[in-house]
Amino acid sequence: MLPALISNSLDWIHTRVSQKVQDALLAILSAGPIPRHVAFIMDGNRRYARRQHRVVAEGHAQGFETLSQVLKTCMRLGVRCVSVYAFAIENFNRSPAEVEALMSLAENKLIEISKHDALLDRYGIRLNALGRRDMLPPNVLAAVEKAESMTRKNNKAVLNICMPFASHDDIVSAVQTSAEKAIENHDSVITEDDVDACISTSVVGSPPIDILVRTSGVKRLSDYMTWQTCETAQIQFSSRYWPDFGLWDFVPILLDYQQKIWSSPA
Incomplete structure (x- = not known):
């Protein structure tokens, strides 16, 4: 019994010390320039699962847990907007079993958010789903719309979940919308600013991306x-x-972001 008590005590001390170190580190980082918008390509879930000798679905599930922790860190730092690449349009070409598992996981997580998500409520995060919503299964689309509705009044921060998403599709859609607006307004020219205003992140009011992070070494x-x-x-x-x-x-x-901001010409 005594060894178990000592072990538990050491675990508690390690957790507390670690948390204090993290709190102090976040406070120090917060004193410097903080990016307004950080985007993530959440890559490596499948390779993580294989390394752990788990099924692919478990790798994706663990990836969602990591998203929660990273989002919490961003909010504590004061990052205004986080965008994540949750599902690419081309991911529909993966095996039916994996696509189904991903859609089911997304639906379940969105349903959790719709019921009551402490993290989104605590930090006042509004959720947006960006991409080809028409390609989502009806049950997933319903979960997306409900989650968006439940967080619509949150106005302190933004989480953009990009699914199913592709930049070429985003740009083509923005150009098409810009052309339609130009025709309506009898304009003969479409500018870069016109297209930029119709890009998905601009439509939902997200600030420009300051940092894009891709994991897994790719x-x-x-x-x-x-x-x-x-x-x-x-x-x-x-x-x-x-x-x-x-x-x-x-x-x-x-730190690299802050160093570059500090060293850039005023």
Whole structure:
């Protein structure tokens, strides 16, 4: 009994010390420039599952848990908007079993949010679903719309869940909308600003992306936020699989962002 008590006590001390260190670190980081909008390509769930000798669905489930922790960290730092690549349009080409598991997981998580999500309520986060909603199964679309409705009055921060999403589709849609507006207003020219105003993140009022992070060591954008990251956004790549990504992986990214902001011409 005594060894178990000592072990439990040490675990408690480690947790408390670790939490205090994290709190102090977040306070220090918060004193510097904080990005308004951070986007994540949450890559590596399947490889994480294989490494852990688990089924792929468990890797995706763990990825959702990581999202909750990363979102909490962003909110504590004062990040205004977080966007995540939850499901690419091309992911429909994966095995039917994996697609079904992902859709079921998304529906369940959205239903949880609709009932009562302490994290979104606590930080006043409004949820938006960006992408080809018409491609979602009816039950998932219903869960999306309910989650959006339940958080619509939240106005302190934003979580954009991109599903099913592709940048080329986002840009084509924005150009089409811009053309339709130009025809209605009898305009003969469509400007870059016109298209930018119709890009999905602009439509929901999100600020420009400051940092885009891709995990798993893969160094490409995979058709995600290419319009939004083409100018000033800082693109960062982490070797961690998304389910393993945590505060200690995020800190160097934030420090690099702050260093570049401080060193840039006024």
